[in-house]
Amino acid sequence: MSSAREKILEAAKAAFSEKGFDGVSVEEIAQRAGVRKPLIYYYFPSKEVLFEEVWNRALEELENHIFKEVEGENYYVRKIKRFLRAYIDFVTSRTVLSKVIEKERASVLDESGEGIIWKRLRKRYDDFLNKVAQLIEEGKKNEMVNPDIDSHTAAKFITEALTATVSCGSVPQSIESLILGGLIRKNES
The missing domain is CATH 1.10.357.10 (Tetracycline Repressor, domain 2)
Incomplete structure (x- = not known):
C-alpha cells in the first residue's frame, strides 16, 4: 500500500476527529498530509469515500x-x-x-x-x-x-x-x- 495513501488516511483521521466530516475540506486534508489535492482524488474519488x-x-x-x-x-x-x-x-x-x-x-x-x-x-x-x-x-x-x-x-x-x-x-x-x-x-x- 502506498505511503502517500497512508499519509492521506492519517491526515484525514486527525482532521475528521478534530472537526468532523462537514468541518474539513479536502484541501485541508491535503495540507495536513503534505500532498497535493489531486493526489487525494487519485486514491479517493470523493471526500465521502475517504471518510x-x-x-x-x-x-x-x-x-x-x-x-x-x-x-x-x-x-x-x-x-x-x-x-x-x-x-x-x-x-x-x-x-x-x-x-x-x-x-x-x-x-x-x-x-x-x-x-x-x-x-x-x-x-x-x-x-x-x-x-x-x-x-x-x-x-x-x-x-x-x-x-x-x-x-x-x-x-x-x-x-x-x-x-x-x-x-x-x-x-x-x-x-x-x-x-x-x-x-x-x-x-x-
Whole structure:
C-alpha cells in the first residue's frame, strides 16, 4: 500500500476527529498530509469515500481491540467485564479514532443521510452494534443477563455511554459498575 495513501488516511483521521466530516475540506486534508489535492482524488474519488475508509478502519480497530479481549473467556461475567474494560481502554488510549466515531455517529445514523456511501456507513456501524448485541444475547442464553433487556438497545446504550462519558472525563469504573448493575442478573454479580 502506498505511503502517500497512508499519509492521506492519517491526515484525514486527525482532521475528521478534530472537526468532523462537514468541518474539513479536502484541501485541508491535503495540507495536513503534505500532498497535493489531486493526489487525494487519485486514491479517493470523493471526500465521502475517504471518510468511509477512515470510518471502517476506526470500527475495525475498535472491534479487534474489544472482541480480541473476550476471546476464549468462558465465564460470562468476566467476559463482559473484560469487554467493558477493553472498550474503555480503546476510548482512552486511541482518542483520535474514538473521536472520529463519537463525532460522526449521529450523522452516520441519521436516516436522512443521502447516498450509497452513507448507507454503507450505517450498515457498518449496525454490524458493530449487532456484535455487541450478540454478546448480550449470549449472557441472556446463559441466564446471566436480565431476560427483559433488549440486546440491541443495550448495545447502543453501552457503546454511546462508554464513548461519551470517558471522553468527558468521567471515572471509567463507575461507568462499568453502572452498566454491569443494569445488565447482570442480581444473583450473578
